[in-house]
Amino acid sequence: MRLHRAIAILSASVLATPFAAWAYPGGTPNYQTDAAPFCASCHSSRSVDALAGEGERAEKEVAEQKHIAVILAGDKGYASLSEADRKTLAAQIRALDTASSVSLAAPEKVAAGATFEVTVSVTGGAGPAVGVALVDAAHRWLARPIAAAGFAVVAPPKIIGSDGQPQLDWLAKRPEDMDRNLSFVNITGIASDSAAQSWASARVTFTLRAPQQPGSYPLTAAYFYGTEKSTVLGYTENAMGWKEVRGGFGGGSGRLLFTSVHKIAVE
Numbered sequence: 001m002r003l004h005r006a007i008a009i010l011s012a013s014v015l016a017t018p019f020a021a022w023a024y025p026g027g028t029p030n031y032q033t034d035a036a037p038f039c040a041s042c043h044s045s046r047s048v049d050a051l052a053g054e055g056e057r058a059e060k061e062v063a064e065q066k067h068i069a070v071i072l073a074g075d076k077g078y079a080s081l082s083e084a085d086r087k088t089l090a091a092q093i094r095a096l097d098t099a100s101s102v103s104l105a106a107p108e109k110v111a112a113g114a115t116f117e118v119t120v121s122v123t124g125g126a127g128p129a130v131g132v133a134l135v136d137a138a139h140r141w142l143a144r145p146i147a148a149a150g151f152a153v154v155a156p157p158k159i160i161g162s163d164g165q166p167q168l169d170w171l172a173k174r175p176e177d178m179d180r181n182l183s184f185v186n187i188t189g190i191a192s193d194s195a196a197q198s199w200a201s202a203r204v205t206f207t208l209r210a211p212q213q214p215g216s217y218p219l220t221a222a223y224f225y226g227t228e229k230s231t232v233l234g235y236t237e238n239a240m241g242w243k244e245v246r247g248g249f250g251g252g253s254g255r256l257l258f259t260s261v262h263k264i265a266v267e
């Protein structure tokens with residue numbers, strides 16, 4: 001009997017382990033494809049604008065409500081922290097959010113059909129990875145991968161990590177004959193420390209081809225990052241030594257941040 005139970009527990013943890021390792025905390029190590037922000041339903045918004053038009057729901061999705069309030073209340077995985085530690089964790093995560101930014105460098109105008117580069121720069125993010133996508137709107141439920149707006153991604157994105165070095169590994173998981181011209185990437189090797197106030201930074205350069213039809217076209221960058229692994233108060237370690245966020249897989253410790261919508265005049 002006892003042996004049976006031990007086997008049952010063992011196989012449950014064997015099942016749980018790859019789930020934890022491949023789940024979104026950690027980014028998307030296995031999805032080498034275009035992504036749109038609607039997928040990150042568990043993440044918190046950085047502002048109500050990210051769900052403009054969605055009324056109260058937009059407010060519920062903001063980090064202070066969906067994540068920080070749960071920490072301060074001592075609910076869920078935060079129950080095992082003292083009140084003082086919960087306050088410290090909330091302050092550290094607010095500091096990480098303040099330090100986490102995304103910006104987009106793109107031309108104001110381009111010739112119809114021309115090829116040009118845009119660079120998305122990010123700071124902060126807990127790590128070990130962050131995600132960047134080019135989309136057509138600064139909206140969690142409505143944004144589409146940028147190809148939908150008419151800008152084709154025509155080359156593999158160039159990822160420069162926090163150490164200033166080019167990164168090829170994540171993109172190389174996608175077979176070369178399928179083309180690696182993605183509008184979404186993970187940047188790995190990210191490690192921000194919110195107790196020491198040390199923040200990661202990285203950037204991605206995308207090569208786009210403008211639409212043939214003159215007009216004004218939108219371009220926005222979406223930034224996916226986590227918060228809790230930036231501080232020892234924010235995670236526990238399982239038997240395998242992997243960090244498990246205190247808020248849990250379905251908690252609101254992930255974030256979605258957008259740049260404003262950059263309009264490009266195609267002439």
Ligand code: HEC
Pocket residue numbers: 024025026027028035038039040041042043126127128129130131186224225226227228229230245248249250251252253254255
């Ligand atoms: C079931 C909930 C859930 C869903 C759905 C989800 N995420 Fe997350 N994600 C999380 C959590 C929790 C974290 C935060 C980890 C932390 O706080 O450090 C996170 C963090 C991340 C990170 C940063 C990596 C890290 O470990 O901090 C990226 C990149 C990311 N998610 C991308 C995505 C993308 C892309 C999608 C859709 C394909 C998605 N997520 C869907 C829960 C989710």
